[in-house]
Each structure stands twice: as structure tokens, then as C-alpha cells.
Amino acid sequence: MENVIEAYTGVTTQGKKSRTPAKLDMWLTGTGVFLALFMMGHMLFVSTILLGKDVMYKVTKLFELEFLFEGGIPAIVSVLVFAISAIFIIHAILGVRKFPISYKSYLKINEHSKMMKHSDTSMWMFQWISGLVMMFAAMIHLFIMFTQPQNIGPFASAYRVVENHMWLLYVVLLICVEIHGSVGLYRAAMKWGWFDGENPKETRAKLLKVKKILSFVFLTLGVVTLLAYIKIGLENDIAPGQKYKPEVTSLHTIEK
Template sequence: MENVIEAFTGVTPQGKKSRTPAKLDVMLTASGVILALFMIGHMLFVSTILLGKDVMYTVTKMFELEFLFEGGIPAVVSVIVFAITVIFIVHAILGARKFPTSYRAYIRIREHSKMMHHKDTSMWMFQWISGLIMMFAGLVHLFIMFTQPQNIGPFASAYRVVENHMWLLYVVLLICVEIHGSVGLYRAAMKWGWFDGENPKQTRANLMKMKKILSYVFMTLGVVTLAAYIKIGLDHNIAPGEKYQPNTNTIEILKD
């Protein structure tokens, strides 16, 4: 209990200032940056469906280490998902320290945000609200990927999106994750001064512009990608567990 009080207040039971909150903030930023970079890579991976089903199939098999083991090993994906899940949970626990501890605290923060008309404060509000949503929705997606690594591919993913009605969950995650990630990177850069220059106001403006561009690009890419999987699911009568059979000639060209 003493460690918990120290982590939240920054004061030890002996009344001395503690470095624990600062260390936890460093861990929060580090885990957040890792997750944000992972999500950028994840979006680029799932969007390969826009280049064709064969391309997406080839990239999927690459992650399964098919170039080392014939047929690939889907369990490799489970290992990656497990590692990301651990980081996700740690980040969520650390981020919970920033949440309002009561409804009254939330009301005070909201009123303060409206009075200040401060963009960074408003973005922080979205950070903890979207983070709260992802604590539940994100874990559902991670659990599915961990337990069903073999069901990733043009047909399997499309079947999950359409027939299992997972498109609704992915819409929620798309909005929360992409904006949460871009805002998180912006706030981390501002907080730790990674790109500080001679003109702080100009630096803030440049970072804000980059954040908006990142949000628009990945939101658009996410919507188009989700629409592509929905189209595949509607155009093909995919049976449960059916795997996509790639064009052998196309796969050979992609490998070369």
C-alpha cells in the first residue's frame, strides 16, 4: 500500500519526495511509443490486402516464418501477440494512474477543459477515454489473435470481419487506436522535449500538424482497408475455416 501511495502522490511515507512517479512516467511513455510504432506496422501489414490477396497471403506467411519452415508456424504470431499483450497491460496499468478517480474529478477536468479551450487538454481527455475503451476492446482482439493465429489471411480475416460481425469492434478500435496513438506520440514529444528547438511555439505547431497528418492518413487507410475485407467477405462464399489458395505464379514473382 505504501508503494501505491508513493506512486500516485510522489511522496514517501516519511514525507520525502519520491522519484517513483517520474520513473513510472518514463515507463508509460516507453510502452506507449512501442505500442504506437507497433500499430503503425500493424496497419501497414493489414493494408497489404489493398495490393491484392496474394500479397497479403505472402506477408502473412512471412510472419509465420514460412521461409524457414515449410508451411509456416502460426504459433510464432501467438508469441508476438503475447509480448504485445504484456506491454499493452503494463501500459494500461500505468496509464490508469492518470485517470480521474471519481465522477466529480471528471466533471472538474471537463469544466476546466471547456474554460481553457486548450487543445492539449482536450486531447488528454480523449487519451484517457479512448484508453479506457481500448482496455476492453483491445484485449478482445488480442485474445482472438493469440488463440487463433492460423486464422489470419485474405479469406480467414474477411470471414471474421463479415460472418463473425467483428467489423463493429474494428471500427471502434480503428478510431480509438489510431487517434490515441498519434495523440500519444505528440504528447510524449512535447512532454520530453524530443524535438525542442529555438522556437517552442513553432515546434508545437509543427508537431500538431504532423499529428493531424498521421491521424488523417491512418484513419483513411484503416477505413479503406476494412472496406476491402468486407468486400472480400461479401463477394466470396467463404466457409468456416476456409483458407485462401494463392496464385502460385504470383507468389513466385513476389518472392523473387
């Protein structure tokens, strides 16, 4: 109980100030920045479908280490997903400390936000709301990727999006993840002063502009990518478990 009080208030039961909240904030920032950068890379990976089904297939096989093992090992993806899930859970637990603990607390914060009309406060509101949504929606996606690593590819992914009606979940995740990530990077830079210069107001304005650009670029890329998978799913009569078969089916064959 003493540890809980210390983590939330920064004061020990003996009345001394504690560094625990600051350390937890550092871990929250560290895991958050890692996940935000990972999600940007993840979006670039799934968007390779825009370059063609063969390109997306080859990148998928690259993650399965087909250049080392003939045919690739999908289980390697499960290991990666497990690691990301662990970091995500740690980040979520640390983030819960920032959530309103009751509906009355939420109403007070919401009233405070409307009264201030401050963009950073509004972004913080979106942070914890989107974080709450992702605690459930993201875990569904991670569970599917962990248990079905072999079903990642042009046809398998398109089948999941269209036939399994996962497009709705992905729309929610796209909005929450991409904006949550860009806002998180912006707020982390502001909080810890990573890019502070001689003019803090000018720095804030520049970082806010970068945040808006990141949000727009990755949201647009995400929508176009999702539409591409939907198009593939609708245009092809894909059977459950059907794998895409390019003309060259192995990276070893490509090398030969």
C-alpha cells in the same frame, strides 16, 4: 500502501520527494511509444490487402516464418501477440494512474477543459477515454489473434469481419487506436522535449501538424482497408475455416 501513495503523489510517508512517479511516467511513455509505432506497422501489414489477396497472403506467411519452415508456423504469431499483450497490459496499468478516480473528478476535469479551451487538454481527455475503451476492445482482438493465429489471411480475416460481425469492433478500435497513438506520440514529444528548438511555440505547431497528418492518413488507410475486407467477405462464399489458396502457395515454391 506506502508504495501506492508514493507512486501517486511523489511524496513518501516520511515527507521526502520521490522519483517513482517520474520513473513510472518514463515507462508509460516508453511502452506507449512502442505500441504506437507497432500499431502503425500493424496497419501497414493489414493494409497489404489493398495490393491484392496474394500480397497479403505472402506477408502473412512471412510472419509465420514460412521462409524457414515449410507451410509456416502460425503459433509464432501467438508468441508475438502474447508479447504485445503483456506490453499493452503494462501500459494500461501505468495509464490508470492518470485516470479520474471518480465521476466527480471527471466532471471537474471536463469543466476545466471546457473553460480552458486548450487543444492539448482536450486531447488528454480523449487519451484516457479511448484508453479505457481499448482496455476492453483491444483485449478481445488480442485474445482472438492469440487463440486463432491460423485464421489470419485474405479469406479468414474477411470471414471474421463480415460473418462474425467483427467490423463494428474494428471500427471502434480503429478510431481509438489510431488517434490515441498519434496523440500519444505528440504528447510524449511535447512532455519530454524531444524536438525542442529555439522556438517552443513553433515546435509545438509543427508537431501538432504532424499529429493531424498521422491521424488522417492512418484513419483513412484503416477505413479503406476495412472496406476491402468487407468487399472480399461479401463477394466470396467463404466457409468457416476456409483458407485462401493463391496460385503459388509457398515461398519455397516462389524461390524455385
